[in-house]
């Protein structure tokens with residue numbers, strides 16, 4: 355038996371097609387969604403994401419700006435830039451690429467982005483609304499994971515979901531969304547004991563750690579759905595996930611590849627959030 359592959363790229367393409375129809379209706383009223391991506395410094399990995407985001411904007415006919423500022427930019431300068439885009443009417447979404455250089459306090463930057471334009475869903479008010487279950491701008495990678503599950507018929511309700519990783523960007527919010535979808539959720543992290551055994555209890559295993567090929571076949575319950583959020587650049591320049599894809603292939607029921615799994619969904623959910631924000635701005 356071999357796992358079914360969850361082609362995030364093609365699911366992402368069909369969601370973009372759905373979005374395109376909505377965008378066209380919206381644009382016929384003379385309104386264009388706008389996104390700005392702010393990139394501090396020259397991190398080559400970030401450059402790729404930024405390029406993919408700009409490409410998605412072009413594909414959907416959004417207005418898009420990419421602002422590149424040097425790594426030495428001060429926190430105050432960055433705050434000024436955010437303030438400008440908070441009030442700029444043709445911009446509905448502001449994304450500041452993380453991580454930021456060490457001299458800039460991430461929290462201060464995230465707090466400064468207006469809640470309505472926080473298309474990453476990282477602002478404390480959006481995080482709070484996610485916890486409470488109110489309609490919020492949801493973080494892109496976590497909501498992309500939920501879409502992948504639902505669109506492959508792997509509905510989380512009643513399932514045991516194990517999330518490995520507890521970052522504010524991925525692990526914690528994906529756990530919260532799975533809970534919202536009525537899964538029973540376990541969160542594992544670097545201090546978890548017997549992590550393999552924990553993972554093996556999962557009907558749905560979501561891995562967001564940042565260690566190449568950490569998860570092997572003995573971490574996976576036969577038939578489980580394995581969602582690999584990890585994007586790691588190997589020394590040879592290739593991308594790989596946090597899951598040893600080839601190893602788990604004959605144990606898992608479903609598995610996402612890297613690249614072509616969660617990554618494209620993240621960008622698509624960003625586009626969806628930007629449209630949502632644009633619609634709200636014109637209600």
Ligand SMILES: NC(=O)C1=CN([C@@H]2O[C@H](COP(=O)(O)OP(=O)(O)OC[C@H]3O[C@@H](n4cnc5c(N)ncnc54)[C@H](OP(=O)(O)O)[C@@H]3O)[C@@H](O)[C@H]2O)C=CC1
Nearest residue numbers: 495519520521524543544562563564583584585616617620
């Ligand atoms: N596909 C996409 O769109 C995206 C992909 N990513 C990728 O996902 C991965 C995770 O990103 P992010 O959440 O930001 O990473 P962080 O480094 O912020 O968090 C990593 C988490 O993994 C935990 N961890 C570290 N080592 C182990 C271990 N040996 N066993 C169990 N848990 C461990 C940490 O635990 P502790 O809290 O105890 O330190 C932490 O909670 C990265 O590869 C990143 O590139 C990220 C965002 C979007």
Ligand SMILES: Nc1nc(=O)c2c([nH]1)NC[C@@H]1CN(c3ccc(C(=O)N[C@@H](CCC(=O)O)C(=O)O)cc3)C=[N+]21
Nearest residue numbers: 402403406450451452453474585613614615617618620
């Ligand atoms: N404010 C902020 N928001 C983010 O959402 C954010 C961030 N900062 N910092 C970095 C992480 C990482 N991330 C990815 C997005 C897309 C792909 C992606 O498109 N991946 C493609 C391949 C891309 C490639 O070739 O490198 C794939 O997996 O198929 C990967 C990773 C968003 N992040």
Ligand SMILES: [Mg+2]
Nearest residue numbers: 453521522523
């Ligand atoms: Mg991090």
